[in-house]
Amino acid sequence: MTPSKEDYLKVIFELNEVYDxxxxxxxxxxxxxxxxxxxDMVGKLIKSDLVVKVKGQGFKLTSSGNRIASDIIxxxxxxxxFLHEKLNYDEQDIHSEAEILEHASSEDLIDRLEVYLDHPKYCPHGGVIPAKDTVLQPHQLIRLANCKVxxxxxxxxxxxDQDLLDSLSEKDLVLNQEGRIASVNDYDGTIELEVAGRPVAISEKMAAHIFVTLI
Known part of the structure; x- marks a missing residue:
């Protein structure tokens, strides 16, 4: 399993959480x-029984593909x-560093890292960290883009996503903030989210990559 194949499987899993x-x-x-x-690459993954193409739903991971994606995630x-809590990296900077480290890490190293970090359940961006040898299940959160005014x-x-994380940092949006959807632009889908008494404009694409719970 090459780093490139691992990246494809991880991306297909994460895209299936966001897009229909x-x-x-x-x-x-x-x-x-x-x-x-x-x-070319997806064709190879299909031949390896890691990906299938489902009519009307596009590409999905097989059970084998899900296991590998869960491991790399x-x-x-x-x-x-580790980067955020122990090395004090900012949240928007840890993704690109973790992209490199994930492919160079043995199972034993990650097991030891998990113990050192006291068995964390979530990453700094709110993603579930699957337990060892388990398949990550799609989350039950709601896309901000699907919420009503x-x-x-x-x-x-x-x-x-690095571009998304950079934009969120510029807008001072962080996990566990409360907000209210003040309006949605009919033309381009831009959402105006009121957070701590200030309006924050969020594009339709960004809103599809932000997950929330309703209060």
Missing amino acids: KVTNKLIASTLEISPAGVS RKHRMWEV GSRVIIKRFVD
Whole structure:
């Protein structure tokens, strides 16, 4: 299993949490790779019985693909906790570092890191850290983009995407903040979220990658 294949499996898992249909174009955009390159790799993953294409839903992971994705997500999120809590990295900076470390880490190292960190359950972005040898289950949170005007929400998770995390940092949005959806622009889907008495404009794309619970 190469780092490239691991990245594809992780991305397909995470995209399926956000989008109703995971397409070649969506994977290419996320990984910043040409659609032709994605087609080639996804074809290999399908032949290896790690990915399937479901009519109307796009690409999904098989049970084997889910196990590998869960393992790499566990490594990634464990490193994010370490970088944030022990090395004092800012939340928006840990994702890119964890992307490198996840592929260079043995199971034994991650097991020891988990003990050292006192068995964390969530990464700093709100993602669940799966237990060893378990398959990560899709979360039950609500996309901010799916909430109605007037809804009061608590921010519970951000998707691990560097551009998103940088934008959220600029807007001073963090986990467990409460807010109210003041309006939604009919033209472009931009949400105005009132947080701590101030309006925050959130694009439709950003809102699809922010997960909340309703108050």
